[in-house]
Amino acid sequence: MGKALEGVRVLDMTHVQSGPSCTQILAWLGADVVKIEAPGGDITRKQLRDLPDVDSLYFTMLNCNKRSITLNMKSERGKELFTEMVGQFDILAENFGPGAVDRMGFSWETLQEINPRLIYASIKGFGDGPYTHFKAYEVVAQAMGGSMTTTGFEDGPPLATGSQIGDSGTGMHAVAGILAALYQREHTGRGQRVTVAMQHAVLNLCRVKLRDQQRLTHGPLNEYPNREFGDAVPRSGNASGGGQPGWAVKCAPGGPNDYIYVIVQPVGWEPITKLIGRPELADDPEWSTPAARLSKLDKMFQMIEDWTSEHGKWDVLAKLNAHNIPCGPILSTKEIIEDTSLAENEIVVKVDHPERGEFTTVGMPIKLSDSAADIQRSPLLGEHNQEIYGHELGVPDNELAELKANGVI
Numbered sequence: 001m002g003k004a005l006e007g008v009r010v011l012d013m014t015h016v017q018s019g020p021s022c023t024q025i026l027a028w029l030g031a032d033v034v035k036i037e038a039p040g041g042d043i044t045r046k047q048l049r050d051l052p053d054v055d056s057l058y059f060t061m062l063n064c065n066k067r068s069i070t071l072n073m074k075s076e077r078g079k080e081l082f083t084e085m086v087g088q089f090d091i092l093a094e095n096f097g098p099g100a101v102d103r104m105g106f107s108w109e110t111l112q113e114i115n116p117r118l119i120y121a122s123i124k125g126f127g128d129g130p131y132t133h134f135k136a137y138e139v140v141a142q143a144m145g146g147s148m149t150t151t152g153f154e155d156g157p158p159l160a161t162g163s164q165i166g167d168s169g170t171g172m173h174a175v176a177g178i179l180a181a182l183y184q185r186e187h188t189g190r191g192q193r194v195t196v197a198m199q200h201a202v203l204n205l206c207r208v209k210l211r212d213q214q215r216l217t218h219g220p221l222n223e224y225p226n227r228e229f230g231d232a233v234p235r236s237g238n239a240s241g242g243g244q245p246g247w248a249v250k251c252a253p254g255g256p257n258d259y260i261y262v263i264v265q266p267v268g269w270e271p272i273t274k275l276i277g278r279p280e281l282a283d284d285p286e287w288s289t290p291a292a293r294l295s296k297l298d299k300m301f302q303m304i305e306d307w308t309s310e311h312g313k314w315d316v317l318a319k320l321n322a323h324n325i326p327c328g329p330i331l332s333t334k335e336i337i338e339d340t341s342l343a344e345n346e347i348v349v350k351v352d353h354p355e356r357g358e359f360t361t362v363g364m365p366i367k368l369s370d371s372a373a374d375i376q377r378s379p380l381l382g383e384h385n386q387e388i389y390g391h392e393l394g395v396p397d398n399e400l401a402e403l404k405a406n407g408v409i
Ligand code: CAO
Pocket: 015, 016, 017, 018, 019, 036, 037, 038, 039, 071, 072, 073, 074, 095, 096, 097, 098, 099, 100, 101, 103, 104, 123, 124, 125, 134, 135, 136, 137, 138, 167, 198
């Protein structure tokens, strides 16, 4: 067996980011992922284009290793072809607005009748309740899942994070659900419904903030830099708010990404005092213990910054790591895309594309020793119509031409 999911077939009706991020991982695990697009194509093929008339990086970076077919799900023949495919696939994945697949004529009950082994995965913005019928995008989920309220500085507005926890974060949750359903099917012989709400996935990633919400009822959060607390967890800037204090401190020469995030574990204090030229603080009872430092973390990080701002972030990284002090320089996207170790790890990968030429993408973050991911380019719109409708479903060439002319494919 070459790949973990070899032989597993995914009918991929996903679009934009959350759903495609899920099915791309399934493809990298070896599944045969066939993306069904309306004849006009996934909207992201045309969004945020950097080159005229060429699939956008938005699309190419989320749809690698898939095949593409076009199908008008609102046509009668389209529904027939879809029904035939549902009978032959293991997984159907979609993330349309609420009710869209039902409106196409395919409820979960209907799909089960067609294929009782089908695993049907849906991503929506919300679970059951007052928001069920609402559409959602990334930052909507961040807003309603606990992320925006806890991101930013206390005297500023709520902030969106750059990481796509609502979209790709939800996609990764959906992968887990689909793989579990595949495993359960081995025992039961039955498929099942997998649903993930973006609000729920973001909240799962904000779990520690609900921990702190409950701690707050027993008093102030001393690990936070905030001086005053209301009835909800405040935004705490760059503090982790976790068991060990951390902060982003400035480095030389003072550019927008000349910062390093430093964490002061108890064992790290003594070497830090030496590095910053204040060795006397190692044994000073005012500074020597985590409890003593807790009420003056701002002063502690200011002293550290007085030192780091005289050095470049890479230099500080080396000096702190020489003493096993956890830290991370703030890497710009340019530094990341040019990072040789990320390329060597095949997490920053170059892929050739027939229309845009070579582009860089983010590779497979999950490494399996027996199932290496082989990153292949995204498909052109309808590139595999002939292969799938003609060869696999046996639709004759003359009908294919007719379906094309009539806008069915
Ligand atoms: N053939 C014919 N029609 C098709 C089709 C096909 N192959 N594929 C999709 N369509 C139609 C659907 O039937 C639907 O039409 P109706 O509304 O008339 O039933 C329409 O295209 C898609 O609707 P939509 O609500 O999904 O699209 P939108 O652009 O208005 O909304 C989004 C986009 C993302 C807000 C919405 O899809 C959504 O809320 N999805 C769930 C949450 C989600 O995944 N958000 C992630 C956003 S970024 O990753």
